[in-house]
Each structure stands twice: as structure tokens, then as C-alpha cells.
Amino acid sequence: MAEYPQLLHTVIDTTDVRALAEFYRQLLGLRYRQGDEPPADGVADDADWLVLVDANGARRLAFQQVERLERTTWPKHDIPMQMHLDCTVSSVEELQRQRERAESLGAQLLLDRSDPADEPLYVLADLSGHPFCIFVG
Incomplete structure (x- = not known):
């Protein structure tokens, strides 16, 4: 049986890893991978690599600091x-709710094809300008 590489996570470049x-x-x-949580109040955050995991601890996204x-x-x-993420929701109502949530977190609308x-x-x-899609699927 052939062996294949296993996808660990998707890495996204950014000039502000924590944000x-x-x-x-x-x-x-x-949630953050253990050890990647935000620092205690008042402590400077010098993270240049962070990983997010799902509820089961599986790696989903990583973030890498770049200068520019x-x-x-x-x-x-x-x-x-160059790349983008696709996210699905269950209904048109949820689509609108998630768009509003994303914008409240700092996302910018690039295309409205909700009709x-x-x-x-x-x-x-997203905050670094990487496109992502939310659609009913």
C-alpha cells in the first residue's frame, strides 16, 4: 500500500501573528495549541508562529510572522x-450572520454574491488581506 504525506495544517503569512x-x-x-495562548496581561507578545487546533486537538491553521x-x-x-480559505454555513440566514460576525472581527467585504x-x-x-469565502453548502 502506498504511503502519502499527511496534511498537518495550513500556514498563513501575516505581519501580526497574534491578531x-x-x-x-x-x-x-x-483554540490555541497548548503553549500558544496569549501572554498574561501586561506581558509583551513576541510570537512569530502560532497554531490553532480544533476541539479534538487536530491542527487546523498556523500563522507565521513576515516582515512585509x-x-x-x-x-x-x-x-x-495566491490562496484562500472556503468556509460553509447551513443557510442563507446563517450566511448573513457569519458575514456580520466576520466584519465585527475586522474582516472587509470584497464581494457580495449572496443573491x-x-x-x-x-x-x-482577513486582517492581513487574505481572502476567504463563506457560502451555503
Whole structure:
């Protein structure tokens, strides 16, 4: 039987590791890997790599500090997306609720395609400008 590499997690570059990890922690209901939790009050956060896990402890997303990050210009192609995350919800009502939640966490709406009945969706940008989609699926 052939052996294949196993996907550990998806790593997202950012100029602010803690802020982006916290954004996705809240948006997706994840938690920090043990040892990656925010520092105690008043302690400087010098994290340059953080991992988020699901309720079972499986790694889902990691965040890596970079000095500079060019925001995508999508839907123009001057600076392409390069990658994006797809998230699904159960209904059109939940789609709207999750869009509002994402925006309250700092996301920016890039595309509103919530009208088509076959696949309503929103494309948003996270705090570092990485696009992600939320759609009914």
C-alpha cells in the first residue's frame, strides 16, 4: 500500500501573528495549541508562529510572522490571491450572520454574491488581506 504525506495544517503569512490567529480563533471557534495562548496581561507578545487546533486537538491553521506582506488586489490580478480559505454555513440566514460576525472581527467585504440561489456567498479579507469565502453548502 502506498504511503502519502499527511496534511498537518495550513500556514498563513501575516505581519501580526497574534491578531490574525485571534481573528480566525474567534471566527472558526478554534483554540490555541497548548503553549500558544496569549501572554498574561501586561506581558509583551513576541510570537512569530502560532497554531490553532480544533476541539479534538487536530491542527487546523498556523500563522507565521513576515516582515512585509503585499495585500491582494483581487478581483484585479495585479497581486493575485495566491490562496484562500472556503468556509460553509447551513443557510442563507446563517450566511448573513457569519458575514456580520466576520466584519465585527475586522474582516472587509470584497464581494457580495449572496443573491444567486444556487450558491450564495461572500468573499471577505482577513486582517492581513487574505481572502476567504463563506457560502451555503
